[in-house]
Amino acid sequence: RGEKWDVSIQTEYEVVSSAPNPSEIGIDMGVKRFVTMSNGDFVEPLNAFKQEQEKLAKLQRKLARQKKGSRNSRKTKRKIARLHRYIADSRRDFLHKTSTKIAKNHSIVYVEDLKVLNMSASASGTKESPGKNVKQKSGLNRSILDQGWYGFFRMLSYKLERRGGRLIKVDPRNTSRTCPRCGLVSVENRKSQATFACIGCGFRSNADEVGAINVLRAGRARLARGMSGAVRPLSAGTQRDRLQH
Numbered sequence: 001r002g003e004k005w006d007v008s009i010q011t012e013y014e015v016v017s018s019a020p021n022p023s024e025i026g027i028d029m030g031v032k033r034f035v036t037m038s039n040g041d042f043v044e045p046l047n048a049f050k051q052e053q054e055k056l057a058k059l060q061r062k063l064a065r066q067k068k069g070s071r072n073s074r075k076t077k078r079k080i081a082r083l084h085r086y087i088a089d090s091r092r093d094f095l096h097k098t099s100t101k102i103a104k105n106h107s108i109v110y111v112e113d114l115k116v117l118n119m120s121a122s123a124s125g126t127k128e129s130p131g132k133n134v135k136q137k138s139g140l141n142r143s144i145l146d147q148g149w150y151g152f153f154r155m156l157s158y159k160l161e162r163r164g165g166r167l168i169k170v171d172p173r174n175t176s177r178t179c180p181r182c183g184l185v186s187v188e189n190r191k192s193q194a195t196f197a198c199i200g201c202g203f204r205s206n207a208d209e210v211g212a213i214n215v216l217r218a219g220r221a222r223l224a225r226g227m228s229g230a231v232r233p234l235s236a237g238t239q240r241d242r243l244q245h
């Protein structure tokens with residue numbers, strides 16, 4: 001990758017089945033806050049790339065002006081590759097640190113099912129403002145890609161399983177508009193991107209935190225009903241895993 005090599009080492013080992021930390025938590029993914037947890041903790045997104053992205057665009061414009069195959073253009077190409085690598089590495093580092101911290105402190109983590117999240121974003125559009133919805137949806141898709149939500153879930157899942165815990169995906173519909181105090185479901189409960197204020201009982205809170213609490217509850221309900229589908233049993237015994245942080 002850009003003049004450097006990656007080395008991947010595969011190991012096989014016995015998982016020490018230590019009694020898992022009994023804590024469980026719900027997580028809401030977002031753009032302003034990368035993750036918000038049902039206990040009120042949150043992690044800011046990694047926004048350090050704005051500067052790098054401007055630098056990247058500048059280098060790409062420079063490359064376009066330079067003569068193909070010339071010494072200068074090769075030099076610019078190397079700079080671009082280095083910058084790409086730096087951005088990718090920083091992002092991966094951030095995702096690893098964040099997922100490790102959560103997996104260490106909790107054994108069952110409930111998250112929104114991103115597939116359903118995308119679908120509901122496209123379906124929630126109105127005839128009055130289809131343009132607005134398209135914009136919102138592409139915005140959501142872009143931020144999911146930009147911030148590596150899929151990669152984050154994958155890391156979280158194997159790190160939890162390694163410790164005897166697990167990641168459980170829940171249907172995210174209504175998690176942003178249900179009042180955790182009185183249960184009222186209304187679009188109007190969501191006053192703004194940041195504020196939740198129930199029109200029924202007056203409960204007010206941070207909107208992402210409300211989302212995380214609802215994810216936690218939806219996950220618990222799903223567990224109580226009996227898990228359907230794709231979740232594997234708690235891991236034990238030998239497992240293969242790529243060596244990562």
Ligand SMILES: [Zn+2]
Pocket residue numbers: 179180181182183184198199200201202203
């Ligand atoms: Zn309420």
